[in-house]
Structures are given as structure tokens and as C-alpha cells.
Amino acid sequence: MKQLQQVLFRVPCGLFVVSAIRDGHPNDMINNTVFQITDSPLQLLLGMDKRHLTTEYIEAGGAFAVHFLPPDGLSLVKRFGFKPGRETAKFDGLAWRPGPSTN
Template sequence: MTDLDPFTDLLDYPMYVVTAEADGERAGCLVGFASQCSIRPSRFMVWLSRANRTYRVAERADRLAVHLLRRDQDRLARLFGGETGDRTDKFTGMPWHRGPGGSLILDEAPAWFVGRVENRVDGGDHVGFLLAPEAAENLTGNHTALLTLNDAHGIAPGHPAD
């Protein structure tokens, strides 16, 4: 098997917080594997680790909310990336509201969208969720410095990555 690290070590892509709710359970995690994957129709793919509680909730969810964070939102990044929902309710004391279809929207996120899950794709240790956007909001009005992979390198994951 070829190691992809010589290529991926050069990347510095945005990080996202993905939230999900199903059957009264809510979850959220910091995600690095995600991208728009179609213009017409508009589609976005989010990859969730099978080890993550958010994956277990998302596999029963109809919709996922995908949030961008600003580079200075280290507290949120550490909460959703460094804590596990198996031990911590990440939404306690966190301002959030309901979005389309009952989705969970983080009030402090500068931009977000909610997507209906159209398909799930087995990618190995991660599962891809193909999302059809239903609503989107950009609260910044213009470009802002976003949290990226390099900003998040110091966050120890709540679950092992593999």
C-alpha cells in the first residue's frame, strides 16, 4: 500500500464542525475530510470516522449541519475535536438553535449549511455522507480567516483516528 503522506502533508484545507441528531441523540465533531463535489446539482461530501460517536448518530440522521470556524475559535475546535461525545455533551452551555429539519446549528459559527443525506459511501475507516444543501448562511458578510488543518494539529482527537 502506498503512503499518501508525502502528498497530504502539503495540504492545509479548511476544518469543519459537523453536527447530527437522530432519535433524540445529538452529536458533533471536527472534520477535515470534506469538500464540495458537484456544482449542478449542488452537493457536498463529508467523511466521518467510524470510531466517532458523531458517525453513529449520523448514520441514522436525515440531515447534517456543516459549520466553518474562524481561525480564532480554538475553544470550539478543541471541544468538537478533542472531546468525545461518549463522555461529554458538547452542546451543554453552547449556544445553538434548530435549523431545517431539526438540525443543530452552532450560533458562533460564521458560516454553515444544512444538507439532506442523499447517500452514504464506504471509504474504509471513514464513511462519506453525500449532502444535498437545503439552507446555508454566511454571517461574516465577507471573507474571514478560517480554521485550517494546520491550526488544528495540536488538538488530540477524542477518538483515535484509525
């Protein structure tokens, strides 16, 4: 198992913050599974766990945002990925505003 883990840690992947809003409250999560499926119409595939709060927000509102993390984005990974949204308000202390929706 340890050898497999070492191999998997070498697989290149991007890291993203996926966010959604429900009833005026934002939530997000760190995600490494975002793929463009088609460009017309634009469709994305997200790998999401149905138990995550962000998944519930996306299902309720039908919209989400994908934010690309910079290579030095470890502080963002810690902020948005280490604790579940059901336990902490990840956006506390941050200035944010909802963006346009295309749905």
C-alpha cells in the first residue's frame, strides 16, 4: 500500500476550489477532479462526494464556480480543504461577492 501511495502522489493534477452559494451563504471545497467535457455548450465534469456540503449547495442552486489555485496556494488548501463546511465558516474574514450565473 505504501508503494502505491508513493506512486499516486507523483501523478500530476491540478487543485481547484469549487464553491457554491445557498441562501446567501457560500461554501467550498478543494477538488482535484475538474474536466472540460465539451466547449459548445460548455460542460464540466466535477468529481464530487455526495456527502459534501458543497455538493448539496450545487444541487440546490444549480450553479457553482471553479477557482484555479496557484502553485503556491497551500494556505488556500489549508483554509478551504482541511475542515468541513458543516463545522466551520470558511469565508469568515474574507471579502467575497457572488459572480454571474449562466443557468
